[in-house]
Amino acid sequence: MADSIYRAPKGTRDILWPDSARWRALVEAFADVVGAAGYTQVVPPMFEHVEVFRRLGDATDVVAKEMYEFLDKGGRSIALRPEQTASVVRVFAEHRPVVPWKVWYTGPNFRYERAQKGRFRQFDQVGVEALGPDDPHLDAEVIALAWRFYERLGLRQVTLLLNSLGNPDDRSRYVDALTAHFSADADALSEESRTTLATNPLRVLDSRRPEDADLVAAAPEMLDFLSDDAAVHFARVRGALDALGIPYTVSPRLVRGLDYYLRTTFEFVAEALDAAQDAVGGGGRYDRLAEEMGAPPTPGVGFALGVDRTLLACDAEGVFDAPATVIDVFVVDTCGGDEAVLLTDEVRRAGMRVDRAWDDRSMKAQMKAADRSGAAIALIVGEDERSSGTVTVRDLRGDAGQQAVPRAELIETLQTRLP
Numbered sequence: 001m002a003d004s005i006y007r008a009p010k011g012t013r014d015i016l017w018p019d020s021a022r023w024r025a026l027v028e029a030f031a032d033v034v035g036a037a038g039y040t041q042v043v044p045p046m047f048e049h050v051e052v053f054r055r056l057g058d059a060t061d062v063v064a065k066e067m068y069e070f071l072d073k074g075g076r077s078i079a080l081r082p083e084q085t086a087s088v089v090r091v092f093a094e095h096r097p098v099v100p101w102k103v104w105y106t107g108p109n110f111r112y113e114r115a116q117k118g119r120f121r122q123f124d125q126v127g128v129e130a131l132g133p134d135d136p137h138l139d140a141e142v143i144a145l146a147w148r149f150y151e152r153l154g155l156r157q158v159t160l161l162l163n164s165l166g167n168p169d170d171r172s173r174y175v176d177a178l179t180a181h182f183s184a185d186a187d188a189l190s191e192e193s194r195t196t197l198a199t200n201p202l203r204v205l206d207s208r209r210p211e212d213a214d215l216v217a218a219a220p221e222m223l224d225f226l227s228d229d230a231a232v233h234f235a236r237v238r239g240a241l242d243a244l245g246i247p248y249t250v251s252p253r254l255v256r257g258l259d260y261y262l263r264t265t266f267e268f269v270a271e272a273l274d275a276a277q278d279a280v281g282g283g284g285r286y287d288r289l290a291e292e293m294g295a296p297p298t299p300g301v302g303f304a305l306g307v308d309r310t311l312l313a314c315d316a317e318g319v320f321d322a323p324a325t326v327i328d329v330f331v332v333d334t335c336g337g338d339e340a341v342l343l344t345d346e347v348r349r350a351g352m353r354v355d356r357a358w359d360d361r362s363m364k365a366q367m368k369a370a371d372r373s374g375a376a377i378a379l380i381v382g383e384d385e386r387s388s389g390t391v392t393v394r395d396l397r398g399d400a401g402q403q404a405v406p407r408a409e410l411i412e413t414l415q416t417r418l419p
């Protein structure tokens with residue numbers, strides 16, 4: 001069905017309060033967790049020259065089928081970013097910051113996907129990238145940050161899947177072995193997997209089609225193809241996670257959707273969600289990407305977590321509720337509104353959240369609005385208050401009643417009465 005003009009386009013959605021408040025709280029919690037580890041925020045543009053994303057691999061669905069590409073009015077080939085690692089590495093290659101360069105980001109990505117629950121054409125992620133060190137402890141730090149972030153949200157049913165895709169040579173030996181394995185029995189594969197085999201043999205491992213299940217189960221495992229140094233790196237990552245008490249499952253078939261991963265790769269799965277949308281985040285090492293974008297050879301590791309999916313997982317576990325209130329204080333002015341203009345400004349400047357009624361409504365209508373606002377306290381100014389230089393402070397939720405407070409003592413009174 002064609003999109004109706006005055007509705008959000010297919011695969012997008014509007015986020016209103018209270019979801020928007022919860023969304024912001026999630027990003028703030030993330031900024032807190034990664035900020036405490038020395039990661040600084042980077043804000044790349046939402047579109048790049050299309051070549052930046054070609055680095056993700058022409059055979060990946062994200063690039064070949066799902067990218068929003070267009071020629072701008074100056075004739076440049078532009079793509080809306082389908083993910084942010086490539087953008088961040090482009091930032092690194094362009095600015096050459098001192099390493100280790102540890103950054104975090106948040107914002108929307110765009111993929112022309114089949115829209116469904118938890119799968120959007122515009123979706124947000126939070127993520128980190130750390131460039132410079134080759135140290136397996138950095139892989140462990142990055143993974144641990146995601147883990148601590150989930151803990152901070154209150155999520156308890158997240159599984160960490162871990163794999164190593166080895167060095168480039170290991171990976172190509174493995175791809176050859178996989179190709180041989182699947183080609184020997186290609187007739188038994190689904191048609192889709194036969195196509196995938198020709199372009200991107202690793203991705204055949206991702207097939208969920210029943211007719212592929214036996215061949216996928218019998219496929220060689222990446223971990224048997226690791227060179228010594230890749231195996232040592234992987235063992236040290238695991239050792240650090242063990243020491244931190246972060247549980248993981250080694251998952252030899254985990255290949256992930258993007259082509260740039262080498263060595264450590266990981267994914268977070270929310271057990272409380274249905275299989276179609278249970279991947280809440282993932283990442284890994286991409287030690288060649290910076291070099292491919294013209295920087296000196298610089299290893300890198302990072303992850304991206306889907307904001308929408310993470311919030312769905314929070315719903316499913318009943319954690320990380322939206323903040324309950326929007327404002328603390330509501331001003332009711334029955335003298336024509338001038339006092340409301342001054343009071344709202346004064347109390348806001350003292351750091352409290354304040355709203356008021358509009359359009360000179362009756363006292364009764366204004367009190368109704370005060371109740372609806374969720375504020376804990378109403379400030380009422382009528383003729384009596386105005387002539388005596390006071391404000392009536394009324395408790396809207398508890399049983400503290402009301403009191404007339406001299407204007408000069410108002411802020412102090414509010415500060416003691418608000419939690």
Ligand code: AMP
Nearest residue numbers: 083118119120123279280281282306309
């Ligand atoms: P990726 O960049 O493909 O590695 O995805 C990282 C995370 O982003 C996934 O685990 C999902 O949580 C989220 N994600 C990816 N694609 C979508 C989408 N189309 N809609 C919503 N979330 C997505």
